[in-house]
Amino acid sequence: ANVAMTCCPPDAVGYLAADHDDEGTVRSIDGIAYYQVGSGTNGLLICPDIWGWNGGRTRAIADDFAKKGLSVWVPKILPAFEGGTDGDGVSPSFSPKDRGSELGPLFQGDWAAAKAVGKLEAVVKAMKTAGVKKMCLLGFCYGCWSGMHLANTVDFVCCASCHPSLHIEGMVGGDPAAVAKGSKAPWALFPAGKAEAGGDPAMYDAEGEVMKALEEKFPGKNVTKRFEAVPHGFVTRGSIKENAITSGDEVTKAVQECLTDVCEFFAKRGMLRRNKAGLPPPPIKLRKARFGKVEKVEPDGRGLNLMLKAVKCEETEPGKTWEAVLGDDTGVVTFSLKSKEHADLCKAGSSVRVQNARVLMMKGFIRIIIDKWAVLKAADEPVDVDPKTDKDMSAVEYELA
Numbered sequence: 001a002n003v004a005m006t007c008c009p010p011d012a013v014g015y016l017a018a019d020h021d022d023e024g025t026v027r028s029i030d031g032i033a034y035y036q037v038g039s040g041t042n043g044l045l046i047c048p049d050i051w052g053w054n055g056g057r058t059r060a061i062a063d064d065f066a067k068k069g070l071s072v073w074v075p076k077i078l079p080a081f082e083g084g085t086d087g088d089g090v091s092p093s094f095s096p097k098d099r100g101s102e103l104g105p106l107f108q109g110d111w112a113a114a115k116a117v118g119k120l121e122a123v124v125k126a127m128k129t130a131g132v133k134k135m136c137l138l139g140f141c142y143g144c145w146s147g148m149h150l151a152n153t154v155d156f157v158c159c160a161s162c163h164p165s166l167h168i169e170g171m172v173g174g175d176p177a178a179v180a181k182g183s184k185a186p187w188a189l190f191p192a193g194k195a196e197a198g199g200d201p202a203m204y205d206a207e208g209e210v211m212k213a214l215e216e217k218f219p220g221k222n223v224t225k226r227f228e229a230v231p232h233g234f235v236t237r238g239s240i241k242e243n244a245i246t247s248g249d250e251v252t253k254a255v256q257e258c259l260t261d262v263c264e265f266f267a268k269r270g271m272l273r274r275n276k277a278g279l280p281p282p283p284i285k286l287r288k289a290r291f292g293k294v295e296k297v298e299p300d301g302r303g304l305n306l307m308l309k310a311v312k313c314e315e316t317e318p319g320k321t322w323e324a325v326l327g328d329d330t331g332v333v334t335f336s337l338k339s340k341e342h343a344d345l346c347k348a349g350s351s352v353r354v355q356n357a358r359v360l361m362m363k364g365f366i367r368i369i370i371d372k373w374a375v376l377k378a379a380d381e382p383v384d385v386d387p388k389t390d391k392d393m394s395a396v397e398y399e400l401a
Contacts, residue, residue: 020060024072029126032119035059035074038066042271043132045124046074047143047150049165049236050096050103052088053077056236058140061259068263068277071132077119077146079110089142108172116146117153124154136271137185138262140236141165144189152182158269160188160262162235166210167201176203181213188223188265190258192232200232223265230254289355295330297393299366302358309383313337313346323367325394326352327387334394335376336360336367342376351379364397 024037035053044065048058053076062072078089085092096103103111127135137159139147144164151159169176180187189211193199203210206224214222229250230238235258238251260279266272267279274281291305308326315322322337324346335357337343345352355375357368370376 020057020063022059023063024059024066027126030122032122033076034123034126035062035076036072037063038069038071040069040071041131041133042070043127043130043135044070044072044266044271045120045127045135045137045147045150045156046072047077047120047137047139047147048074048089049141049143049233050078050089050094051085051092051237052090054086054088055092058236061138061236064259065138068272070136070272071127071130073123073127075120075123077116078142081106104171107168111142112172113146113149113169117149120146120150121154124150134271136160136266136269138162139164141233142168145169148179148183148187151185151187152179154184156185157271158187158265159183159185160190160265162190162258162262163192163200163232164189164204165200167203177209177213180210181217183214183217186218186221186269187214188225188262190235190261191224191226192228192230192234194228195226199228200226223261225261227254227258235259293330294326294328294333294388294393295391297331297333297359297366297368299359299361299398301366301368304354304357304359304368306354306357307379307383308352308354309385309387310346310348310350310352311387311389312348313343315343322346325392326354327389328383329385329388331388331391331393333392334365334367336362336369337376339370342370345376345378351381351383353377353379361398364399366394366396366398 024035026033026035046062049055053074058074062074066072076088080087081089082091084090135156137147137151137156139161141163142165144161144166145168147159147161148166166176166179169179189204191200191204195202202208204224205211205226211222211224234251235255238255263272263277263279267274267277289305291307294306297304308328311325311327311332313322313324322343324335324337324343325332326335326346327333357370357374360367360369
C-alpha cells in the first residue's frame, strides 16, 4: 500500500550538495559500508537522512564531532532510489515536497526500520571491535526513526535528533510513542518549524506523546527544543551560502545553536569533555544557605549563617565602629561593626540576613564580625520572632588558652 505522507514536511529543505573535504575513511563490515573518522573509547553513530551517508553537511558534522573527541561512524544503510546520493538513499534531484508519496512503499519495504536496524547493528559491532566502550547516537530526519528503533536494542548512553521523523512510524501503522517508550536511553529532540503551520509535528514537544513517553522512562533526563524559524532539514541541508535557498544569518545561527545544544546534551551525559567540545564551563550550582541559631555560636565560630532581628545598635567610636545586639528565638549576640551601612541596617526591630560571618574574641567575649568575605543585608522577609535577650552569648566570658 502507498503511504501518502512523506517523512519531510512541505517546507523541508531539499538536497544540499556535499561541499567538504572528508577527513575520515570509507570502510565496510558484513557488506555494510560506513564513513569513519576520529578515535577513542567514546563513539558516535550518526544515522543520516534520506540523502544518506554523504549528503549535505553530514560528513562535515561527523568530522567536527571527531575533533571534539569522538570516534564517529556514518553508515550507508538505504538501498539507492534512482541511483541515490553516492549510492545511498534518494538522488540529489529528488523532491520530498513533490514526490514524497513515493517514499511510502520504501518505508514499508527496503527502507523499513527493521531492515535498517540490522545494518546499523553490524556497524555497532564494528564500533565495539574498534575499542568503543560508550556510544551515543545522532539521527537526522529519517535517522531518528531508524535510530529510535536501534535504541530499543542497543545500550546507548544518550541519543539526539535534529528535525526528527519518528512520525514515519505512524505512517506505516505503528505507534511512535511506543517506540520512544522502548528506548534504552534518553533523547534530545530538536524539531523544526511551527507544528501548526506544517512544521515537525507536536509529538516532539514537551506535551507531545513522544516526549511524554521518553520522560516516563527517563524522568528529567530528556530535552526538547523547537527551532520555529527554520525549516525541517536545516542542520544537514539548510544552505548557509549567500544567495542559496534557505540561507542567511537565521539558518547559520540555528545550525550552530542546534549542534551546540547537541554537544551540551552529550557533555552532560559524559560523552564529551566540555573544553574539547568548545563549550563554556558549566554554571556553578549555588547551594541554598542553611541558617543556624544564635545559641550554637561558639568562640571558634566561622561561616556563620543567621537570620536575626535587631535589639539595639550603638556607636562606640564616632563614625568608625558600632556594636549591634542581634538575636533570634534562642539568644542574642553582639556584632562589632565597622560600616555605617551595616549599622544602619541594625536599627532596633529591623530584620537582617547574615552569611559567612565569623567570631572574633575580644577580651574573652564573643563578638561577631563582618569581614570582606561575609554578608550582612536586610532580610527578604521579616524575622518574626522576639529575640531571647535573657540568653546573651556575648555576656559569657571565656578563658582563652
